Amino acid sequence: MAERVMLPTERLEFSAIAHRPKLELPDGARLVVWVIVNVEEWDPTQAMPRTVLTPPAGGAPMSDIPNWAWHEYGNRVGFWRMLEVLDQHQIRAVLAVNGSAIEHYEPIARAALDHGWEFIGHGFTQKSMQKVADERADIRKTAAVIRGFTGEKPRGWLGPGLTETWETPDLLVEEGFKYVCDWVLDDEPVLLRTRTTPIVNIPYTQECNDVAMMLIQHHKAGEYYDRAIDQFEQLYDDAARSARVMALVVHPYIMGAPHRLKYFRNALTRIRDHRNVLFWTGGEILDWYLAQRSAC
Amino acid sequence: MLCEQPSEVTMIPRERCAYSAIVDRPPLELPDRNRLVVWTIVNLEFWDISRPMARQVLPAPTGQVLLPDLPNWAWHEYGMRVGVWRFFELFAGLAIRPTLSINARVCEEYDRVARAARDAGWEFMGHAWEQMPIHKVEDQAEMIAKSLDVLERFAGTRPVGWLGPGLTETEETPDLLAAAGVKYIGDWVYDDEPTEIRTAHGPLVTLPYTVELNDIPMMLVQHHESAYFTQRCIDSFERLYREGGERAKIMAIAIHPYISGQPHRIKYLEAVYDHINRYAGVLHWNGVEILDWYLSAKATS
Numbered sequence: 001m002a003e004r005v006m007l008p009t010e011r012l013e014f015s016a017i018a019h020r021p022k023l024e025l026p027d028g029a030r031l032v033v034w035v036i037v038n039v040e041e042w043d044p045t046q047a048m049p050r051t052v053l054t055p056p057a058g059g060a061p062m063s064d065i066p067n068w069a070w071h072e073y074g075n076r077v078g079f080w081r082m083l084e085v086l087d088q089h090q091i092r093a094v095l096a097v098n099g100s101a102i103e104h105y106e107p108i109a110r111a112a113l114d115h116g117w118e119f120i121g122h123g124f125t126q127k128s129m130q131k132v133a134d135e136r137a138d139i140r141k142t143a144a145v146i147r148g149f150t151g152e153k154p155r156g157w158l159g160p161g162l163t164e165t166w167e168t169p170d171l172l173v174e175e176g177f178k179y180v181c182d183w184v185l186d187d188e189p190v191l192l193r194t195r196t197t198p199i200v201n202i203p204y205t206q207e208c209n210d211v212a213m214m215l216i217q218h219h220k221a222g223e224y225y226d227r228a229i230d231q232f233e234q235l236y237d238d239a240a241r242s243a244r245v246m247a248l249v250v251h252p253y254i255m256g257a258p259h260r261l262k263y264f265r266n267a268l269t270r271i272r273d274h275r276n277v278l279f280w281t282g283g284e285i286l287d288w289y290l291a292q293r294s295a296c
Numbered sequence: 297m298l299c300e301q302p303s304e305v306t307m308i309p310r311e312r313c314a315y316s317a318i319v320d321r322p323p324l325e326l327p328d329r330n331r332l333v334v335w336t337i338v339n340l341e342f343w344d345i346s347r348p349m350a351r352q353v354l355p356a357p358t359g360q361v362l363l364p365d366l367p368n369w370a371w372h373e374y375g376m377r378v379g380v381w382r383f384f385e386l387f388a389g390l391a392i393r394p395t396l397s398i399n400a401r402v403c404e405e406y407d408r409v410a411r412a413a414r415d416a417g418w419e420f421m422g423h424a425w426e427q428m429p430i431h432k433v434e435d436q437a438e439m440i441a442k443s444l445d446v447l448e449r450f451a452g453t454r455p456v457g458w459l460g461p462g463l464t465e466t467e468e469t470p471d472l473l474a475a476a477g478v479k480y481i482g483d484w485v486y487d488d489e490p491t492e493i494r495t496a497h498g499p500l501v502t503l504p505y506t507v508e509l510n511d512i513p514m515m516l517v518q519h520h521e522s523a524y525f526t527q528r529c530i531d532s533f534e535r536l537y538r539e540g541g542e543r544a545k546i547m548a549i550a551i552h553p554y555i556s557g558q559p560h561r562i563k564y565l566e567a568v569y570d571h572i573n574r575y576a577g578v579l580h581w582n583g584v585e586i587l588d589w590y591l592s593a594k595a596t597s
């Protein structure tokens with residue numbers, strides 16, 4: 001790379017949340033919740049991104065049919081349960097989608113489009129951005145596939161597994177993206193400097209995220225509900241002085257399993273009971289945040 | 297053998313079966329307005345003491361792999377000596393005849409256990425010769441044939457179903473299984489319904505086995521408390537039972553005597569069946585019964 005890389009601390013200064021101008025939501029709302037559904041395609045000829053079952057006596061033999069199939073269940077069955085739950089709560093979710101998944105799981109993309117969800121780029125395949133041969137081409141190709149399917153350029157990006165190279169924010173801006181979600185460092189959106197114009201980071205979550213909770217920390221399914229509500233209640237309190245953003249992250253192969261779905265549904269029901277809570281897409285959060293910034 | 301080298305073109309999963317969203321398929325119906333089939337699978341394995349153990353409850357101090365690995369061999373052996381008899385008692389009391397996923401070598405090494413399953417009328421399903429990843433088997437076709445032959449001689453009928461050890465398959469396994477006359481497999485845990493996949497020797501049915509309601513991922517990989525087995529099974533059951541009002545659902549429960557047959561776990565397994573049996577419209581079928589129903593339901597739809 002010709003240019004010197006920017007360190008995270010060069011992209012934004014440290015800032016204490018208590019010392020910033022107040023952010024205000026319309027109509028007295030305190031808090032925005034956004035729901036991100038991650039739809040991925042796992043290449044059966046590669047090692048699986050996650051596993052539920054290790055082979056007898058260990059190792060990682062290829063092909064890995066059981067773990068491929070376990071993930072595939074989410075797209076064949078689990079997604080459709082989630083769609084029903086989001087419909088019941090009248091929530092337009094954000095589909096973070098691998099570019100390749102749009103073609104291979106066309107019925108899912110079609111359903112998301114028909115329900116007014118926002119599409120954001122999530123890599124062309126489910127592979128670390130540090131292992132992608134040509135990062136710019138991967139970003140560009142993903143954006144093109146989404147645009148081809150939805151008719152609109154995607155505005156948001158989430159790295160596969162939140163991975164970035166030193167250059168990712170620069171490339172995203174140059175390829176037309178307006179916000180990124182990989183920087184889980186705040187409860188408010190922030191601006192990141194790039195070598196051209198800044199990009200907004202919207203608070204995503206590794207905490208209320210079924211991959212981290214169920215596959216890494218091995219919690220019971222009910223912990224998704226408990227943690228989501230604990231998170232919500234604290235942020236709702238915090239939001240008395242300035243607006244807050246809360247993310248809820250799900251994957252069809254995890255929370256879409258029959259034994260887990262109700263904990264996702266019950267969390268949404270409980271949060272929906274609060275009148276001054278908004279359910280927005282990432283694009284809506286972006287527009288609001290930019291308007292707030294220009295107003296102050 | 298027809299060929300020395302793998303002359304067949306191997307298929308990746310997508311070539312065996314196109315993506316299909318469950319909501320786009322016509323619903324399957326069970327007889328007599330039943331909603332749900334519970335498919336119980338008991339796994340019996342042979343762990344060769346001369347090799348690393350298939351699973352470990354206790355890694356050796358400093359994490360080294362020791363051979364022989366006596367404590368983990370013995371932990372598994374407990375299931376055959378003690379744990380499995382708790383299963384036989386439970387299922388006899390419930391009048392349920394599970395599917396037995398059995399390493400064929402068990403018929404020789406644990407004849408007493410295999411006889412008890414046969415005499416109780418359990419279905420014998422092929423589960424390889426012994427417990428090791430199928431990728432490490434030198435001659436898969438030979439191992440499959442030998443396993444099915446031994447099970448046929450022992451049980452009196454040739455197995456119709458197959459489950460890979462740890463659900464493992466190489467790219468050619470479905471072709472080899474279909475060539476050997478196997479009609480269904482459990483390795484493709486990708487749906488709530490049976491499906492058909494393509495092989496070089498005609499279609500093969502996948503039955504919805506489980507890595508969710510399965511004591512290996514739950515207890516040995518995810519390290520859940522014993523009681524969570526009941527909770528997860530009931531949560532699944534209630535969801536699938538509700539969905540079963542619209543389209544037939546199958547719920548598999550996969551257990552191993554060295555795990556769920558432990559004194560501290562058996563009551564949580566019993567509690568699952570206590571709960572399920574309070575509901576009307578639930579069938580307890582084995583793999584062959586599910587296969588036969590699926591094939592006739594498909595033929596008439």
